[in-house]
Amino acid sequence: MKALPEILKEIRPEFDFGASSDFIADGMLDSFDMVTLVATLDKTYGISIQGTDIVPENFKNLQTIQTLLRQCGVQL
Amino acid sequence: MGPVTTVAQVFGAIQMAKATASAFCTNFFPAQGKLQAWIDHGELLGELRDRSAFFLRKDRDFWHLYFCASDVATLQRDIRELPALTTERVAIDLVGSEALLGEVLNAVESAGFRRYSRLVRLARPGEPARPQSPANGTQVLCADQSDGPAIISLLESSFDRYADQLPALYEIEAAIASRQVLAVKHAGALAAVLYFESQGFTSTVRYWVVAAEFRSHRFGSAAMRHYLASQSAVRRFILWVTADNENAVLKYRHYGYAPDGLIDHVLVNNLINP
Numbered sequence: 001m002k003a004l005p006e007i008l009k010e011i012r013p014e015f016d017f018g019a020s021s022d023f024i025a026d027g028m029l030d031s032f033d034m035v036t037l038v039a040t041l042d043k044t045y046g047i048s049i050q051g052t053d054i055v056p057e058n059f060k061n062l063q064t065i066q067t068l069l070r071q072c073g074v075q076l
Numbered sequence: 077m078g079p080v081t082t083v084a085q086v087f088g089a090i091q092m093a094k095a096t097a098s099a100f101c102t103n104f105f106p107a108q109g110k111l112q113a114w115i116d117h118g119e120l121l122g123e124l125r126d127r128s129a130f131f132l133r134k135d136r137d138f139w140h141l142y143f144c145a146s147d148v149a150t151l152q153r154d155i156r157e158l159p160a161l162t163t164e165r166v167a168i169d170l171v172g173s174e175a176l177l178g179e180v181l182n183a184v185e186s187a188g189f190r191r192y193s194r195l196v197r198l199a200r201p202g203e204p205a206r207p208q209s210p211a212n213g214t215q216v217l218c219a220d221q222s223d224g225p226a227i228i229s230l231l232e233s234s235f236d237r238y239a240d241q242l243p244a245l246y247e248i249e250a251a252i253a254s255r256q257v258l259a260v261k262h263a264g265a266l267a268a269v270l271y272f273e274s275q276g277f278t279s280t281v282r283y284w285v286v287a288a289e290f291r292s293h294r295f296g297s298a299a300m301r302h303y304l305a306s307q308s309a310v311r312r313f314i315l316w317v318t319a320d321n322e323n324a325v326l327k328y329r330h331y332g333y334a335p336d337g338l339i340d341h342v343l344v345n346n347l348i349n350p
Contacts, residue, residue: 014201014311015277027276027312031105032171032197032338051100 004065004076007040017062024056034059041065047072077121077132077160083111089122089129090144096127097146101180103170104131104142117246128154135244136237138165138348152183161188165348167238170341181341189343193239195316197340198325198333202277202311214295216302219257219269224248226266227257234285239318239342243271243282258303260295268295270303279307281315300331316340 002010008017015028023029029037037059038049049072058068066076080086086106094100114120119134128145139160145151160166168184170177185191219227227248235242243251251257251271260268267290271283281303286296304313315333317324 012312025276027274027278030278035172035176051097052094054100 002044004062004069007044008037011036011040021061024060029059031056037065041069045069045072045074047074077123077130077158079118080115080120080122080131083108083115085122086111086120086131089124089131092124093127093129093144093146099147100144101148101151102142102144103168103180104144105171106142113247113250117244123158125154130155130158132160132164132166135242138167138238140241141166141168143168148179148183151180152186155184155187158187161345163347164345166345167192167348168343169241170343171338173337174339177339177341181343184343189345191341192344192348193236193342194319195239195340195342196319196325196335197314197316197338198328199336200313200331200333202307202313203332214260214293214298216258216260216299218255219252219259221249221252223257223259223266224252227252227259227269227271230266230269230285230287231271231283234287235283236318238344238348240283258299260290260299262290262293262295265290267293268299270296270299272303272307274307274310277309277311279310279313281313284315296327304331 005017008015011033012028017023017028020026020028034054034056038054042048047069049068053068053071058064069076090102090104111120114133121132123130127147127150128143131142132139133142141158143151143155145154155161166189168189170180170184224245228243228245231242248257248271251273256272256274258270258272259266266287268286269283270281273280273282284296284300286293307313313333314336315328317328319325
């Protein structure tokens with residue numbers, strides 16, 4: 001199974017996600033990227049992230065995305 | 077609809093629509109700074125329903141409509157009941173991949189909106205263009221505040237106000253203060269403008285335009301090359317362009333931009349005539 005940094009790299013290969021603590025402020029993810037990322041995470045981990053969880057604070061950095069995945073039942 | 081006076085009202089309304097959501101849908105992705113500016117200028121109205129929220133933003137002689145709904149069926153039911161649709165000119169943007177927009181498009185069309193324009197997003201990796209010698213001694217400078225009225229006049233005469241999200245004068249003044257409006261002048265007149273927004277590693281060209289009387293002087297090219305070369309920290313350049321404007325799409329392709337799959341369908345109600 002692909003790791004989260006690898007998934008992010010596939011969506012936005014031009015960015016170094018490991019070097020940022022705020023993907024939104026750093027212009028690395030926008031609202032539309034979040035929708036793409038959610039679809040990829042759903043497919044990769046066999047989960048269904050709720051629309052109510054598609055908010056910037058859940059996609060701010062690797063930690064917040066991992067927290068969201070854990071809440072959806074993913075064991076990381 | 078009533079006036080929105082705080083950012084918290086907006087986020088509260090969105091949260092309420094989300095609370096009952098089974099398949100939340102929205103076209104409202106407000107950045108807090110922009111939202112505050114709209115509220116400060118009295119441009120935003122809002123209406124909260126049981127499972128949906130609607131916002132209207134004043135823009136010149138019409139309104140932009142934004143929605144948040146718990147699901148598409150709720151959107152389809154509630155949007156038809158908005159009184160403004162029968163009395164005001166209203167435009168709505170639906171953004172996403174083409175494959176995912178079908179249901180929402182149908183819901184909005186069933187409320188009397190018709191398709192007006194289709195924009196595509198283009199993206200370019202962040203490899204700065206090689207600086208070139210200015211053509212004919214062309215100097216590209218940051219616009220100054222006194223250029224604001226000429227810039228708004230050029231944008232309004234060159235773009236479509238319903239489809240292209242034209243800025244208000246106060247937004248242009250803020251962009252000028254942030255040094256995000258490049259200008260080329262010729263004999264004292266504004267010949268070309270490149271208006272952009274950079275955030276972190278991403279930069280968006282909002283408008284790139286050459287005044288009709290100054291075309292074929294390579295002023296636009298000078299502005300674009302200056303822009304690309306000046307954004308050395310940027311890793312991703314993006315912009316929106318009308319899909320059937322082949323001339324513009326070709327120009328952007330020349331600078332390395334290519335479609336990234338995101339579409340913006342602009343629909344208008346029947347009070348906006350062709």
